[in-house]
Amino acid sequence: xxxxxxxxxxxxxTVYSPATVANMTCGFDVLGFALDGPFDKxxxxxxxxxxxxxxxxxxxxxxxxxxxxxxxxALLSMLKQxxxxxxxxxxxxxxxxPGSGIGSSAASAAGAVVGANNLLNNRFSQDxxxxxxxxxxxxxSKSRHADNVAPCLYGGISLIRSVEPIDVVRxxxxxxxxxxxxxxxxxxxxxxxxxLGDTVPLKxxxxxxxxxxxxxxxxxxxxxxxxxxxxxxxVVEPFRKKLIPMFDEIKAASMIAGSLGGGISGSGPSVxxxxxxxxxxxxxxxAIKEVYxxxxxxxxxxxxxxxxxxxxLEY
Amino acid sequence: xxxxxxxxxxxxxTVYSPATVANMTCGFDVLGFALDGPFDKxxxxxxxxxxxxxxxxxxxxxxxxxxxxxxxxALLSMLKQxxxxxxxxxxxxxxxxPGSGIGSSAASAAGAVVGANNLLNNRFSQDxxxxxxxxxxxxxSKSRHADNVAPCLYGGISLIRSVEPIDVVRxxxxxxxxxxxxxxxxxxxxxxxxxLGDTVPLKxxxxxxxxxxxxxxxxxxxxxxxxxxxxxxxVVEPFRKKLIPMFDEIKAASMIAGSLGGGISGSGPSVxxxxxxxxxxxxxxxAIKEVYxxxxxxxxxxxxxxxxxxxxLEY
Numbered sequence: 079x080x081x082x083x084x085x086x087x088x089x090x091x092t093v094y095s096p097a098t099v100a101n102m103t104c105g106f107d108v109l110g111f112a113l114d115g116p117f118d119k120x121x122x123x124x125x126x127x128x129x130x131x132x133x134x135x136x137x138x139x140x141x142x143x144x145x146x147x148x149x150x151x152a153l154l155s156m157l158k159q160x161x162x163x164x165x166x167x168x169x170x171x172x173x174x175x176p177g178s179g180i181g182s183s184a185a186s187a188a189g190a191v192v193g194a195n196n197l198l199n200n201r202f203s204q205d206x207x208x209x210x211x212x213x214x215x216x217x218x219s220k221s222r223h224a225d226n227v228a229p230c231l232y233g234g235i236s237l238i239r240s241v242e243p244i245d246v247v248r249x250x251x252x253x254x255x256x257x258x259x260x261x262x263x264x265x266x267x268x269x270x271x272x273x274l275g276d277t278v279p280l281k282x283x284x285x286x287x288x289x290x291x292x293x294x295x296x297x298x299x300x301x302x303x304x305x306x307x308x309x310x311x312x313v314v315e316p317f318r319k320k321l322i323p324m325f326d327e328i329k330a331a332s333m334i335a336g337s338l339g340g341g342i343s344g345s346g347p348s349v350x351x352x353x354x355x356x357x358x359x360x361x362x363x364x365a366i367k368e369v370y371x372x373x374x375x376x377x378x379x380x381x382x383x384x385x386x387x388x389x390x391l392e393y
Numbered sequence: 394x395x396x397x398x399x400x401x402x403x404x405x406x407t408v409y410s411p412a413t414v415a416n417m418t419c420g421f422d423v424l425g426f427a428l429d430g431p432f433d434k435x436x437x438x439x440x441x442x443x444x445x446x447x448x449x450x451x452x453x454x455x456x457x458x459x460x461x462x463x464x465x466x467a468l469l470s471m472l473k474q475x476x477x478x479x480x481x482x483x484x485x486x487x488x489x490x491p492g493s494g495i496g497s498s499a500a501s502a503a504g505a506v507v508g509a510n511n512l513l514n515n516r517f518s519q520d521x522x523x524x525x526x527x528x529x530x531x532x533x534s535k536s537r538h539a540d541n542v543a544p545c546l547y548g549g550i551s552l553i554r555s556v557e558p559i560d561v562v563r564x565x566x567x568x569x570x571x572x573x574x575x576x577x578x579x580x581x582x583x584x585x586x587x588x589l590g591d592t593v594p595l596k597x598x599x600x601x602x603x604x605x606x607x608x609x610x611x612x613x614x615x616x617x618x619x620x621x622x623x624x625x626x627x628v629v630e631p632f633r634k635k636l637i638p639m640f641d642e643i644k645a646a647s648m649i650a651g652s653l654g655g656g657i658s659g660s661g662p663s664v665x666x667x668x669x670x671x672x673x674x675x676x677x678x679x680a681i682k683e684v685y686x687x688x689x690x691x692x693x694x695x696x697x698x699x700x701x702x703x704x705x706l707e708y
Contacts (some may be wrong), residue, residue, distance in 0.1 A: 096572065108603040239607040242602075247610045277592040283628070285555075287602035288423040292554040294609040295562045307560065313598070 091196050093120040095189025095192065096385060097174045098181035099256070099350050101104065102235070103309040104289035105339040109249075110225035111235040112274040113256060118185040120149070122167040122193040128165045130154055135171040136211050148186040152214030153194055156202065166194050178260050179348035184226030187214030191335040192231065192389040207231060208244050220268060233388035235297065251270075252300035254384045255359035257337070259328065259366045260348040261300035262376040265321050270345035273317040278307035282312045302338060302354055307340025309352065324369055398521035406511050407707040408435040410504025411700060412489045414571070414665050415540035417550070418624040418656040419604035424564075425496075426550040428571060429700035434485035434486040437508040437603055442480045445469055450486040463501040467529030468509055471517065481509050482650040493575050495665035499541030502529030507546065507704040522546060523559050534582050536562070541659065548703035550612065567615035569699045570674035572652070574643065574681045575663040577691040580636050585660035588632040597627045617653060624654025624667070636661050639684055646680040671696065 094117040102109035125131070130144040130153045144150025153166050166192060174182040191210045195202050202210070211227045228236035228246045239245040278286075289308045296304035319325040322342060332340060332351040336358040340351035351366075353359045359381040370377055395684040409432040417424035440446070445459040445468045459465025468481050483505060489497040506525045510517050517525070526542045543551035543561045549562040593601075604623045611619035637657060647655060647666040651673040655666035666681075668674045674696040685692055 198664040284600040290602040298613040
């Protein structure tokens with residue numbers, strides 16, 4: 079396995095595209111990070127026929143018509159910039175469940191464009207790949223948001239200063255462990271958006287941008303106490319948490335177990351909680367399982383870390 | 394001249410307290426920085442009579458009754474925590490014009506408490522000094538805001554994550570030059586507040602906290618381009634700029650002269666523009682003078698730098 083910096087002399091590449099967490103507590107719509115798993119897998123082959131062919135190797139029954147598929151839209155967007163008569167065949171094995179709130183659509187979009195670019199000898203820049211991937215992301219989430227796509231492409235923590243034009247700042251992160259719980263209920267991003275309203279109290283907005291600023295400072299200085307104090311969301315979480323069963327209880331139990339803080343992953347329903355070490359991440363996982371022990375829905379949990387690597391390639 | 398770390402064996406200290414800029418563009422209510430001048434001067438003497446005596450050595454006719462005076466309120470707040478029968482006499486020479494928008498009241502409050510603490514062998518912590526100074530600041534600005542007091546105390550750039558409880562993050566700054574213009578018109582902080590309304594569009598709030606985050610990142614990495622791109626205020630400036638004569642023209646001329654960006658200092662009427670070097674700061678000053686050449690009000694300009702030192706003591 080290597081990164082896309084290397085030269086691939088074959089016509090096929092295997093892509094591993096990580097799950098990501100957008101809306102990092104106070105950083106609604108601007109901060110996201112890459113996880114060290116789960117990963118979607120795609121095998122992409124360069125073909126001599128213009129266009130995209132998608133073969134699903136999983137049970138999600140996603141559309142195979144390229145115009146209706148995230149991978150397809152992202153690759154068609156790229157192919158518009160390619161003069162040669164070439165195309166791509168993609169065998170897609172989705173591991174990141176669509177709708178789980180940990181960047182399933184971004185993993186498809188970002189993974190596809192990085193893999194395809196590798197087969198084109200990396201002719202496109204990172205900014206160009208970002209735009210192609212955002213075209214794909216847009217059909218899934220109905221909004222051009224980059225806080226999953228950027229960390230999926232780059233790894234680590236991304237700050238999206240602006241989407242149009244795209245301006246992404248890569249933020250260095252100290253070691254951070256992540257506990258994810260995915261209650262298997264359906265949360266539609268569009269409904270989740272509606273809960274927010276169009277305006278926020280100025281007072282709360284000030285609190286939020288104070289926390290965004292201090293979170294960035296905490297990340298640059300590996301100041302875990304400051305990171306913890308900054309992981310507060312007074313704007314979005316108070317409304318959206320209603321969508322997540324027992325959100326307050328999960329969070330309280332996680333904090334008691336030693337979490338630095340956390341929140342709703344993307345627009346949910348997954349919830350992430352950050353911690354300094356693997357032992358604490360596991361304790362948090364147990365605490366969450368305890369909270370959910372009698373619930374009447376399926377859920378799963380896992381622990382991982384913020385990964386400094388985004389999409390990985392193997393060839 | 395030395396800092397307040399040293400031991401002062403006399404009963405008198407001379408304090409130089411710097412001007413500061415609050416509301417650093419996108420950082421409304423959370424970011425402020427200290428200037429390398431102008432400085433207020435205070436000569437503070439420890440006396441054997443409980444209470445505060447204020448003697449004004451300037452022409453501003455500020456109240457001398459301690460309860461009505463910023464210096465007085467800050468020192469009375471400190472003296473409440475002092476058991477001994479002591480007090481302070483303060484000879485105050487204000488250089489920073491009250492109402493100019495570059496932290497005149499904070500300079501009084503912060504300077505007084507740092508000087509007095511020196512005469513008490515530094516018995517109070519920085520956080521305690523902050524609270525005393527905020528008590529003083531509060532009577533002037535009718536709000537407990539720390540984005541002038543904190544940089545005045547600490548120097549450099551301060552991020553106010555929270556006021557209650559106080560949580561200030563000191564942000565390292567690369568060399569930044571500052572051009573200040575002070576149109577001598579009256580802007581009341583309370584009126585300036587009213588212009589804002591109580592709510593802000595969520596979309597604008599997101600833009601703002603993206604910029605706060607990237608400004609902090611730019612400061613940590615001395616990335617002047619990023620600092621410049623982040624110095625955008627979509628929430629406050631569009632409303633408050635109406636209070637500043639020819640604000641758009643000043644800013645446009647400054648940007649053409651090479652400024653990284655800037656904005657209204659505090660709630661105005663002063664305006665600050667940042668730049669990378671002294672030559673550019675002077676060019677900006679000239680450009681602003683040119684814009685203002687035919688105005689019917691007095692104004693003054695000066696160039697300085699962001700100073701990493703706050704209140705200075707001499708004894």
